[in-house]
Structure formats: structure tokens, C-alpha cells
Amino acid sequence: ENLLSKVFFSQITKLGYSGNKNGSLIYKKDDMGNILKNSNGEYKIDEDISSVVSSYLKFKKDGDIGENEDIFSVNKNELNYSRLDYEFYKPSYRKIENILLKKGAKRLGDLVKIKKSKSSKLKQKDLVVRYVELSDISTQYNEIINSTELLVHELPSRASYELKEGEIITAVAGNSIGTNSHASAYVTNEYDGYICTNGFRVFNVDEKKLNPFYLLYFLKSKYFLDQVFRFRTGAAIPSLLDSDLLNILILVPDLKEQNRIGEIIRKGFDERQEYQKRIADVNIELK
Numbered sequence: 112e113n114l115l116s117k118v119f120f121s122q123i124t125k126l127g128y129s130g131n132k133n134g135s136l137i138y139k140k141d142d143m144g145n146i147l148k149n150s151n152g153e154y155k156i157d158e159d160i161s162s163v164v165s166s167y168l169k170f171k172k173d174g175d176i177g178e179n180e181d182i183f184s185v186n187k188n189e190l191n192y193s194r195l196d197y198e199f200y201k202p203s204y205r206k207i208e209n210i211l212l213k214k215g216a217k218r219l220g221d222l223v224k225i226k227k228s229k230s231s232k233l234k235q236k237d238l239v240v241r242y243v244e245l246s247d248i249s250t251q252y253n254e255i256i257n258s259t260e261l262l263v264h265e266l267p268s269r270a271s272y273e274l275k276e277g278e279i280i281t282a283v284a285g286n287s288i289g290t291n292s293h294a295s296a297y298v299t300n301e302y303d304g305y306i307c308t309n310g311f312r313v314f315n316v317d318e319k320k321l322n323p324f325y326l327l328y329f330l331k332s333k334y335f336l337d338q339v340f341r342f343r344t345g346a347a348i349p350s351l352l353d354s355d356l357l358n359i360l361i362l363v364p365d366l367k368e369q370n371r372i373g374e375i376i377r378k379g380f381d382e383r384q385e386y387q388k389r390i391a392d393v394n395i396e397l398k
Contacts, residue, residue: 117184119170122197127158204341207334211360220357222321223279226313230273230306236264243274243307245282248294252383253327253376255296258305271309274298279323280311281330283351289340295330297323299380312356321363324373329361 128134139147139155147155163182170176176184185200198204232238239262247257274280281295282288294311307313316323329335342355363369 116187117170117174118187118190119167119176119182119184120197120200121163121166121182123160123163125157125159127156127160199341201341204337207337208360211334211362214362216360216362218357219359219361222361222363223314223316223326225353225357226272226278226315229271232273232306233263233266233270236262238263240266241302241305242266242270243302243305243311245285245287245294245308245310248280248282248296250287250292250294252379253296253331254380254383255298255302255305258302266306267308269308269310270306272307272311272313274302274305274307274313276300276303277316277323279314279316279327279330280307281314282310283312283353283356284310284348286349288349288351289336289338289343291336293330293336293339295327297327297380299384312353321361322366322369322373324376325369326361328372328376334362335359 125137128136136154137157139157141147149155166176166182170184176182180201180203183200183202191199232240239260241258242261243255243258247255247259249256276298278298279295280298282293285294287293314326316326338359339351339356342359343349343351364372
């Protein structure tokens, strides 16, 4: 009965052979690069299939295998049957979720609204617009740093949303989502009216509930990035469903603390803009 109430999870990462046409065997090596041998004097194949099978047999026998990041079990009543993948149930992710819930974290969907309608500018085929792609974001500073001038009929089909000053954008597609290179940005006055790709989601923030610069800070945190990585789907081009994005938990301190953190982020924007102005005023005279 105990066994029937749990589901075994693991992931095989080492098959013991390379993916070339010959399927060459890969052997375990020590730190010096020497191939290791087993007690029978045979070379050890570098695979984890046998250890996973062994753990599963122990799980079948005992109904429990403890809990670590590589091999673990989950109670059936804790399963989300729309997701049955190993990554989603990793203990570290569930631990972060529990901590955030205990700290009173709120769903992103309760704090922001997602822009859903495409820009009316896209109906004017010969209109010149500025277009922002995922690669136009500085992931270090969470700023838009570039754009491309195009006629509307030259835009790629993914061109979708019109940006407004004060909005926040975050990536929901691409290999970098959920990593330290995840792209998020605050829309400054310079980029008001620009068009962005549907690889972003555009947030309108209710400033009575949330300081937008604090949200920008949180979007760069491990708490947010780990949740994105947990929820993302697809191997070739990972993506994040809107329903999962809106369910991501945001730690929301009181407004005084939000404003303290947000002011630090906002000042960074002001200082970098001032720096850019100073650079633009520098002239080198050649005599």
C-alpha cells in the first residue's frame, strides 16, 4: 500500500557509449585520466543505468529511497498530472516552493496583467517602427540596449506587442530562460512605442501592490529563475506557458522594503543614462 502511493523518479545521464556511428564505449577515469577497473579487472563503463535500476529495485522492495536531487519519490497525491517529468519534481524546486509559500509569496498573476493584444501599428504595412528582439536586452543590467528600424511589412511574424514606458518585459522562449542569461527589462521612455517579439511577455504592474523596480530585481533572483527552469517545456526551443508564468511565486515584502530595493535598481538606470549622455558629449579633436 505504501509503495502504491508513491512514484519513483530518476534521470539517466550516462549511457556508457558515445553517440557516434560506432557507438564507442566510454570508460570511467580517475582524476589523472587513467581508466578504472572493477574487481574482475575489467574496464568500468561510465554509465548510471545500473545504479538507477538498483535504486528502483530497492524502491520496489522497501517503498522508500530517501530523497536527493538525482533519485527520489513523490507521493501520488502531490502529482500534477499535466507534468510527469523528472525536472519538475526535483526536491530542490519543491523546497523553494514551500519556503516561498511559508513566506507569504503571491502568484505573479495576482500582481500584474499580461498584455495580450497586438499593436495596431502592425496593420500599417508601410509604417516605420523600431523592433526589439530577445537579443536586444542587457541581461546584466535588465535594460533594452538595442533595436532595429524596419517597415511593418519587413517585421518577422513574431513581432507583436507595443511597449509603453513603465512596463516590464521578460522572456518566455529560448534556451536562456530560467538561467542567469534570462532576459528581462524595464521599458524606459526611450523605448516607448517600440514593437517587441512575442518571445517576451509584457507586464503592466499595479504599483499599489508592487514596485516595478522591485519586481525587476526579483526577476533576476534565483527564486524566479529556478521556477522558470522548473516550468519550462520543450527541448529544442524551451518555452514557458502563460498559465505557468502567472503561477510563479513572487516574494512580496511590505512596500517600504520594496521601495528601498526598487530605488537602488532605479538609481542604477539613472546613473547609466547619465553616463551615456556624458560619453555622447565627449569629442576627440584631431589636429
